[in-house]
Amino acid sequence: MRQSRGRGVIFTLHHVRPQRAETFAPNAHLEITPHFLDAALRRLTRDGYRFVPLDELPALLSAPEGGRPFAAFTLDDGYINNMEYALAVFERHRTPFTVFVTKGFAEGSHSIWWETLAVLLRQAKEIRFDFGRGSERLALDGPRQQWEAFDRFARYIHRFDEARAVATLDMLARENGIEPTDIVRDLVMRPAQLQRLARHPLAALGAHTISHRALARLSEAEARIEMEVSADYVEALTGVRPAAIAYPYGTPEAAGAREAGLAGRLGFSVAVTTQPGLPAAGKTSYLPRMSLNGFYQKRRYVSALASGIPLKLMGR
Structure with missing residues (x-):
């Protein structure tokens, strides 16, 4: 199945930081440790991959096949730990990377609902919320109830007007003594930090919208x-x-052909999803990425993902 590997792979990451002990960690899949990132880069080097900047992909994908496969690294949302922990690892391996910046997060004007929700459900013993059928009481006595509540809120946010749903969640958090914008300021790089990172020869910044809403659910003008x-x-x-943009959430429901067309007309040479796959020639406005997932922090998984074999076994 060697031919499954294709020309290369784009990896997506979010948080890179030391492991934390949390009994309820609904966003654990979005974080890996610096040690695992280092191990992943070592494994890919051993497997013959060359590390390339994301903006080189159009040329690489249009060139004749052959030679060493490439690996490009991307990090979504602009978390401070990307600079505090990931940068040193990328430096060690001389690996270029792109950080996708959400304007509202960097400016502290928009909350990160999944982070707000994790803090709220860990701290509160119970909450009351109207999911559309009247106020309900949600007991939060343990991880099972916390997970059920997290899933309900996630469905609510993705099913209804996202901006309004997030605003309602933010209000609930404030009623429970939690300020959502404080969470953002603690987690995300501010403009001065982004500028400093962008001056690093290995780093590039990409676009990730203003509010991190699912674009496919907005009007074309929005x-x-x-x-x-x-x-x-x-x-x-x-x-x-910026040459590149990452679609928020990156699923087929969050971004599709309309968004790919917009990306092309707006001058982006690269636009990435979170849909698993390996990049192919001629599709740079809707590129797949493979996630380095916090639940699978072992070197052999990195080789497997980059190889494309899991996709082949799933018939993709």
Whole structure:
């Protein structure tokens, strides 16, 4: 199945930080340790991969096949730990990487609902909330009830008007003594930090919209504004127009053909999803990525993901 490997792979990461002890960690899949990132880069080097900047992919994918496969690394949302922990690992292995910046997170004007929700459900013993059928009481006596509540809120946010749903969740958090924007400021790089990171020769910044809403659920005009203003913001920070954008959530339900068309018309040469797969020629406005998942932090999983064999076994 050697031919499954294709030309290369794009990896997606979020948090890179030391492991934390939490009995309820609904976002654990979004974080890996610096040790695992180091091990992943060592394994890929052993497997013959070359590390490339994301903006080189259009040229790489249009070139004749052959030679060493590539690996490109991306990190979504702009977390502080990307600079505190991931940067040193990338430096050690001379690995280029792209951090996708959400304007509202960097400016502290928008909350990160999945982070707010994790804190709320860990701290509260019970909450009351109206999911659309009247106020309900949710007991939070243990991990099972916390997980059930997290899943209900996630469905609520993705099913209804996202901005309104997140605002309602933020209000509930404040009623329970939690300020959602404080969480964002603790987690996400501020503009000055992003500027400092962007000056590093291995780092690049990409666009990740203003509010991190699912673009496919917005009007075309709103989706365009989210994408264009995000690029404007990165350009204002760095003086360079970003070549790449990552669609928030990155699923087929969150971004599709319309968003790929918008990305092309707005001048992005690379646009990435979170859909698993290996990049192919001619599809740079809707590229798949493989997730380095916090639940699978072993070197052999990295080789397997990069190889494409799991996708082949699933018939993709």
